[in-house]
Amino acid sequence: MPELPEVETIRQGLRGQILGATIRDVELTGCRIFQTPAELLLERLPQQQLVEIDRRGKFLIVRLNRDRLVIHLGMTGQLTVWYPERPDSEGFLRHPVTGLQRVRQHSADKHTHLQLHFEDGRSLLFRDPRKFGKCHLLEKESELTALLAHLGMEPLSDEYTLPAFLNGLKGRKTSIKALLLNQRVVAGVGNIYADEALFQASIHPSRRANRLRRYEKERLFQAIRLALEKGVTYGGTTLRDYVNSDGREGGNQDELLVYGRTEQPCPRCGVRIEKIVVAQRGTHFCPSCQPRSRPNPNVAVLSQNVAY
DNA sequence: CGTTGATCCTGGGCGC
DNA sequence: TGCGCCCAGGATCAAC
Secondary structure, three states: OOOOHHHHHHHHHHOOOOOOOEEEEEOOOOOEOOOHHHHHHHHOOOOOEEEEEEEEEOOEEEOOOOOOEEEOOOOOOOEEOOOOOOOOOOOEEEOOOOOEOOOOOOHHHHHHHEEEEEEOEEEEEEEEEOOOOOOEEEOOOOHHHHHHOOEEEEOOOOOHHHHHHHHHHOOOOOOOOOOOOOOOEEEOOOOHHHHHHHHHHOOOOEEEEHOOOOHHHHHHHHHHHHHHHHHHOOOOEEEOOOOOOOOOOHHHHOOOOOOOOOOOOOOOOOEEEEEEEEOEEEEEOOOOOOOOOHHHHHHHHHHHHOOO
8 A cells, every 4th residue: 555655765766766767668568557548658658768756645756858657556556676687586575474575676577567668777667466556648747737636735745734734624524534545635645644643643533524623633734744754764664565666665564553553552552452444444543542532622631732 | 515335456364 | 285255455436
């Protein structure tokens, strides 16, 4: 589940590795992930140079000298740079206990849908076993704007402000978790970081967005940014498939407070973490720190002080 | 406006 | 060892 921190980690890695590279030729599979006809990709991509790599929410935007290649990694997407002088790993090795991938580099396999071969001998490989990813080639900037038009604020940018966040929650009767997942208020938050941010803010994931107290919304506003920044700092969260542009797993899985920690003690109070379903997603929370009911105004000031 | 359920897809985990 | 079954889930869409 590449979310903002994973996509940002990949972006930073790719910038350091392949900025300025020129595409020599292209290989691709006839897969649903392509939102642009294969003939167009094969016709337009060769000879283009990688000028910049941007990110918007969970979308990666590879800026070429003429076009824009937009990639969404879906759930299991991997974007790695393949080096000719580097030995390929054997298959996809997994850590015997954690199940984490221990792969540095692998050559293209049946799940590799796009290969950009560069003039210098290296390649950029887009692999996605579950095929929930998307790949667009856009010739006009206006097409890019339209594609990303539904996205809310970038939580790690200056446009992420408390007034805008409060405004995004206003009148929304949906659960706060569903609101965070839907990308329209804040872009880039997925299942993992939603649970982490809600825990940090001591808010039950099922609470109605417009029923949160003002101080809870403020805490959540901060917690979202902190959870995502932490994810970037640790190089993303590898639960199973995520690897960075160098084929390596992230480190944030060891830092998670509640996600995937069902039955384990809450890091704050020791009560066992529960797993429920909210907004059709597995949801982890502490039943003690994140009570289902709206907090009483009389204890609001108290809990505010405890939480931060 | 809002929610629910289906859809896409495959590897992994589990029970037998 | 192997088979069948079920599940995970980001985004979108139909139905109500």
